[in-house]
Amino acid sequence: MVDILHMDAACFLRDLGEDAADLVISSPPYFMGKEYDSSVCVADFLAAHKQLLPSLVRTVKPGGSICWQVGSHVKNNVVVPLDALVYSVFSECEDLKLRNRIVWTYQHGAHCRQRFSGRHETVLWFTKGDHYNFNLDAVRVPQKYPGKRHYKGMKRGQPSGNPLGKNPGDVWDIPNVKAGHVEKTEHPCQFPVALAQRFVRALCPPGGLVVDPYLGSGSTGVAAVLEGCGFSGCDLEERYVAIARKRIENLRLGLLKTRPLDRPIHVPSINDSVARVPSEWISSLPK
Numbered sequence: 215m216v217d218i219l220h221m222d223a224a225c226f227l228r229d230l231g232e233d234a235a236d237l238v239i240s241s242p243p244y245f246m247g248k249e250y251d252s253s254v255c256v257a258d259f260l261a262a263h264k265q266l267l268p269s270l271v272r273t274v275k276p277g278g279s280i281c282w283q284v285g286s287h288v289k290n291n292v293v294v295p296l297d298a299l300v301y302s303v304f305s306e307c308e309d310l311k312l313r314n315r316i317v318w319t320y321q322h323g324a325h326c327r328q329r330f331s332g333r334h335e336t337v338l339w340f341t342k343g344d345h346y347n348f349n350l351d352a353v354r355v356p357q358k359y360p361g362k363r364h365y366k367g368m369k370r371g372q373p374s375g376n377p378l379g380k381n382p383g384d385v386w387d388i389p390n391v392k393a394g395h396v397e398k399t400e401h402p403c404q405f406p407v408a409l410a411q412r413f414v415r416a417l418c419p420p421g422g423l424v425v426d427p428y429l430g431s432g433s434t435g436v437a438a439v440l441e442g443c444g445f446s447g448c449d450l451e452e453r454y455v456a457i458a459r460k461r462i463e464n465l466r467l468g469l470l471k472t473r474p475l476d477r478p479i480h481v482p483s484i485n486d487s488v489a490r491v492p493s494e495w496i497s498s499l500p501k
């Protein structure tokens with residue numbers, strides 16, 4: 215089941231009903247002056263979250279999860295980390311327990327002159343209640359040293375790692391969606407499908423329902439369908455809804471390109487001309 219609706223997040227969550235979702239993955243507007251932002255004020259971000267929280271929590275099943283992806287609000291080189299605001303609101307709800315603050319890092323973005331360039335955003339993963347779905351084996355990654363062995367004790371000589379790989383940790387290096395990324399659409403602020411896909415694999419039971427109330431280009435929906443789950447999402451902008459629907463249709467037709475979660479980060483070869491120091495710079499380099 216895939217439902218992609220053109221509507222407001224609050225109405226959408228109200229209509230979804232109680233305990234409908236196994237997993238919510240979403241990235242709300244940051245109120246930074248993007249084409250879809252209704253305000254540029256951090257106080258409005260906070261107010262919108264306070265208003266949304268009760269219906270958001272109501273929508274999630276006990277044992278389900280909310281993964282809330284945000285970056286920083288930046289104005290005149292003054293940074294407000296939005297996850298701090300989200301945490302201040304969400305932690306007011308006793309049912310929600312923060313399990314991880316995932317740091318999503320990437321290599322590309324604006325080059326700052328008055329501060330260090332921003333190269334990460336975060337995802338706060340909350341569970342509803344103390345007992346929750348978490349399938350670590352589904353998201354293990356290869357170890358750096360799989361050949362390591364216990365060197366003492368009862369297991370001496372046996373491999374010390376897990377044959378399925380290691381825990382991916384809480385810092386995820388996944389390329390962001392800029393021009394040239396295989397997933398890029400007209401939406402100005404997509405997150406990569408792989409970011410959502412790791413959460414779906416780990417946190418959604420087979421065939422469960424994934425929800426995104428700020429769906430944008432539909433990256434969460436693509437991740438859910440790729441993982442064999444149901445999806446329900448909405449966006450206030452009709453043209454984003456159209457993009458999301460088209461992406462799901464193309465996925466079903468086998469036409470949609472996505473960047474696989476396990477594809478290594480590209481390391482440029484010295485033979486790439488853009489990876490070489492320009493000849494004009496050589497004389498000015500430190501000896």
Ligand SMILES: C[S@@+](CC[C@H](N)C(=O)[O-])C[C@H]1O[C@@H](n2cnc3c(N)ncnc32)[C@H](O)[C@@H]1O
Nearest residue numbers: 222223243250404405428429430431433449450
């Ligand atoms: C940060 S973007 C989400 C991008 C998405 N994660 C993706 O990968 O494409 C936030 C989205 O929220 C939508 N939006 C803003 N206010 C909304 C509201 N009240 N209800 C539903 N959607 C809203 C915007 O149109 C925008 O597409």
